[in-house]
Amino acid sequence: GFADYASLYRWSVEETAVFWQSVARFCDLRLDTTADRTLTRPDSIMDAGWFAGAELNYAANLLRHDGEQAALIFYAEDGSRRSLNRDRLRDEVAAIAAGLRSAGVVKGDRVAGYLPNCPEAVIGMLATASIGAVWTSCSPDFGSDGVIDRFGQIRPKVLLACNGYTYNGKVCDTRETIVTVAAAIPAIELIVIVPFAETLPTDVEAVDARIWDDFVVTGEEPKYTPVAFDHPLFIMYSSGTTGVPKCIVHGHGGTLLQHQKEHRLHTDIGPADRLFYFTTCGWMMWNWLASGLASGATLVLFDGSPFFNDGRILWEMAEQEDVTVFGTSAKYISALEKAGVRPGDEFSLGQLRTVLSTGSPLAPESFDYIYESVSDDLLLASISGGTDILSCFALGNPTLPVRRGELQCRGLGMAVQVFDEKGNEVVGQHGELVCTKPFPSAPVGFWDDADRTRYKAAYFERFEGVWAHGDFAELTELGGLIIHGRSDAVLNPGGVRIGTAEIYRQVETLDEIVESIAIGQD
Numbered sequence: 274g275f276a277d278y279a280s281l282y283r284w285s286v287e288e289t290a291v292f293w294q295s296v297a298r299f300c301d302l303r304l305d306t307t308a309d310r311t312l313t314r315p316d317s318i319m320d321a322g323w324f325a326g327a328e329l330n331y332a333a334n335l336l337r338h339d340g341e342q343a344a345l346i347f348y349a350e351d352g353s354r355r356s357l358n359r360d361r362l363r364d365e366v367a368a369i370a371a372g373l374r375s376a377g378v379v380k381g382d383r384v385a386g387y388l389p390n391c392p393e394a395v396i397g398m399l400a401t402a403s404i405g406a407v408w409t410s411c412s413p414d415f416g417s418d419g420v421i422d423r424f425g426q427i428r429p430k431v432l433l434a435c436n437g438y439t440y441n442g443k444v445c446d447t448r449e450t451i452v453t454v455a456a457a458i459p460a461i462e463l464i465v466i467v468p469f470a471e472t473l474p475t476d477v478e479a480v481d482a483r484i485w486d487d488f489v490v491t492g493e494e495p496k497y498t499p500v501a502f503d504h505p506l507f508i509m510y511s512s513g514t515t516g517v518p519k520c521i522v523h524g525h526g527g528t529l530l531q532h533q534k535e536h537r538l539h540t541d542i543g544p545a546d547r548l549f550y551f552t553t554c555g556w557m558m559w560n561w562l563a564s565g566l567a568s569g570a571t572l573v574l575f576d577g578s579p580f581f582n583d584g585r586i587l588w589e590m591a592e593q594e595d596v597t598v599f600g601t602s603a604k605y606i607s608a609l610e611k612a613g614v615r616p617g618d619e620f621s622l623g624q625l626r627t628v629l630s631t632g633s634p635l636a637p638e639s640f641d642y643i644y645e646s647v648s649d650d651l652l653l654a655s656i657s658g659g660t661d662i663l664s665c666f667a668l669g670n671p672t673l674p675v676r677r678g679e680l681q682c683r684g685l686g687m688a689v690q691v692f693d694e695k696g697n698e699v700v701g702q703h704g705e706l707v708c709t710k711p712f713p714s715a716p717v718g719f720w721d722d723a724d725r726t727r728y729k730a731a732y733f734e735r736f737e738g739v740w741a742h743g744d745f746a747e748l749t750e751l752g753g754l755i756i757h758g759r760s761d762a763v764l765n766p767g768g769v770r771i772g773t774a775e776i777y778r779q780v781e782t783l784d785e786i787v788e789s790i791a792i793g794q795d
Contacts, residue, residue, distance in 0.1 A: 278673055278682060279752055286688040289315060289710055293323070293530065293686055300533040300567070302526075303337060304329045305499035312711065318740050319725065319733060321711035324526055328499035331506050331525040332403040335566040336363045336495065342544070343571045345392050348590045350439065350577025357392055362399075363495055365392075369400035371490035376463050378430055380405030380498055383508070385429035385461075386554055387411055387420060387451065389438045389576040393467045393485060394554050395563055397433045402506055402525070405498035409508040412553035413438045413445070417453040422517045423510045427720050428460035433485075436477070437470030441578035444470055448477050502526030503717050507560055511660045519731065520720035523663045527713035531664040532564035534685060540598060540627060540654070541671045544569030550600030550629070551579055551587060557660045558600065558631065570598075584609055588616040595624045602632035603655070606639045607781060615646040627652045629669065634756040634774040637678035638782065655680045657756050659742065661732070664714045666706065666742065667754040679753035687712055691748045696736050699748070703757060706744040707736060715740070764793045 275281040285292040290312035296302075309326035336359075338344075344362040347355045357365065378384060384401040388394040388410065401408040409427055411420050413435055424432070432455065437446045455461050464482040468475045475484055503524040510518040536542040548565040549572075552558040565572055573594050579587050579601075591599055609616075616622065628643055628651055635655040643653050654669025657680055666689050667680040675681065683689040688710035690698045719728045735741035747755040758773035776791040 278670060282683060282685060282752070285685040286710060289686060289688075289712075293713060296534050296538075296686070297324075297530060300530070300537055302329070302530060302533070303334050308502070315711060317738065318708065318711045318715055319729060319738075321715070322503070323530075323711075323713045324502040327502045327526065329502065329526055329529075330403060330405070330497040330499055331529050332366065332399045333497035334529055335399060335564065336366060338544070338566070338569045342569075344566060345395060345572050345574060346547070346594055347392050347574045347576070348594065349575075350441070350581040350586055352589070354594075355392060362392075362396070365396045365489075366399045366403060367493045367495040368489035368491050369396055370403045370496065371493040372465075372488040373400055373404060373406070373431060375490060376431055376488075378404055378406050380500065381505070382406045382431075383409060383427050383429040384431045384433065385409050385411075385424050385427075387413055387415075387432060387434040387447070387454070388467060388554055389413055389435055389469055390553055390559060390574050391435075391467070391469060391576055392574065393433070393435075393469075394559075395572070395574070398563060403495070403497050405500045405504060407505045407508055407522075409510075410554040410559070411510075412555035413447045413450075414440070414553070415450075415555060417450045417457075420450065420454050421457045423520070424454065424461075425458050426517065426520050427508050428458065430460060430462050432461050432464045433467060434464055434477075435467045435469035436475050437473040439470065439577060441581055444472055446470070446473055448473070451477050500525055505717055507663065508720060509557060509560070509660045509663060519727070521661060521663075522717040522720055523714065524717045527715070527717075528560070528663055529564065529567060531662075531712070531714035532561060533567055535561075535665055535668060536565055536568045536570075538685060539665075539668045539670060540629070542568045542570050542598060546570040546597045547573055547595055547624075548598045548600075549573035549575065549587075549591065549594075549596045551575060551602070551605065552600075557663055560663060562600070579605055580608070580612075584612045584614045585616075585619065588614075588620045588622070591616075591622060591625060592620040597624055598627045598629065599625055600629040600631075603630050603635040603639060604633060606630060606642065607636065608787075610639065610642040610646070611784065611787070617647045622648060625651055627654065627669070627671075629654050629656055631656045631658075631665075633777075634758065635678075636774075636778045636781070638778075640675070640677045657744065657754070658684075661716065661742070662712070662714050666708065667756075676749075676751070676753055679749060679755055682752055683754065689748075689754075691746050692736060692739075692741075696739075701747065701750060703745060703747050705735065706742045706746040706754075706756075708740040708742065764791070
């Protein structure tokens with residue numbers, strides 16, 4: 274037992290191995306082979322090993338819940354919907370996995386998704402993971418250059434792609450992009466077309482293209498390939514200031530364990546919940562959302578414009594689908610306020626108990642807006658992490674007060690500090706957000722970076738052996754965090770460091786300003 278969250282947090286970072294072992298037990302992490310040791314090389318974030326000797330499968334853990342309860346609910350901007358229960362989802366995953374195996378996909382191969390946020394994306398990802406292959410995805414609004422910059426580096430064997438999608442009432446055809454991508458990446462041996470845009474043809478002039486329904490192999494029992502704890506699961510993309518995006522590899526066990534902790538402890542998600550996050554398949558929050566299946570929650574998927582029907586479409590969906598946890602971005606909340614939308618006045622949201630916000634710092638005024646215009650009785654949690662760790666360094670806590678303008682707490686097991694320019698820990702001052710001890714969701718590495726030089730350069734050169742995240746932040750006396758923007762975007766006029774979030778906060782209070790960007794000019 275612990276007297277308060279602060280003492281629990283201290284224990285979680287002082288006894289790192291014991292803490293994460295406890296999380297694995299609490300979340301009933303399903304291992305095919307038990308671990309010899311929870312943590313090796315506790316002195317190094319880069320070289321730490323988690324649950325050595327253990328084998329598991331991410332998909333098996335997400336699909337372990339049986340029955341008629343909805344696993345996925347898909348809601349489109351035109352109000353149409355589809356629903357799959359837990360048993361049906363498992364069958365669909367088994368059918369696509371069998372199709373992938375018949376196409377020659379084996380453990381370690383890459384499968385790419387160029388898809389909307391629809392059930393087929395989740396099914397394709399889980400089928401890929403069940404084989405021990407590696408999933409990566411982009412949303413279909415990416416142009417051909419953006420897709421090639423990403424998928425071209427990791428050379429997928431199979432591409433799952435939609436023929437088109439709808440955004441703000443407009444049908445967009447993606448077939449020409451698919452042809453261009455396939456021509457540019459010879460490694461792609463097969464394209465599976467998801468006929469998402471019903472008004473568009475499904476024909477694609479490519480090496481080998483098949484329709485989704487013709488690709489599945491029905492009647493197959495689910496099969497899950499046990500893999501090592503750090504076996505690659507996802508390849509994510511993070512853009513630097515120059516060159517093509519970094520290809521960041523995340524593993525089965527670390528992703529699952531970290532997401533379970535964040536869902537079940539920091540967000541209090543369980544089987545009775547309906548979890549929604551507004552995201553595309555090109556943002557890490559899609560992967561975070563998908564992991565909610567492991568907690569038994571129903572996932573609510575939305576594809577389309579969040580401002581369809583004057584910004585009310587997501588709240589119509591939240592009311593109709595009884596959403597209990599509503600996730601979005603700080604920018605959406607700010608835009609909703611500017612549009613004068615008051616969801617709490619127009620919709621019945623009594624079941625809603627948590628609103629999550631990420632993507633950029635949530636301004637203090639946005640806290641006011643949510644409590645005045647959505648509900649005065651919910652947990653508003655501004656959360657922050659990134660693609661690099663596929664999770665959060667700071668996030669919500671159902672047992673703590675919400676403090677205006679702050680992230681409630683540092684995540685359990687995450688040794689987060691704020692350093693000044695000399696590498697000293699500071700409280701109540703602006704500085705660099707860092708993590709000083711190993712955590713399970715640190716990347717397995719970068720793709721095609723055998724000596725790990727690019728991985729080290731990305732996070733560990735600023736402070737030796739310490740993860741420098743690139744956020745300009747402030748740790749408060751009460752243990753909360755304030756994010757002031759990206760540290761590489763900090764302006765420094767006359768030696769005074771100013772976070773861009775501080776500028777946005779002021780500029781965007783002006784009714785006349787819809788979008789703004791702050792840059793330094795010499």
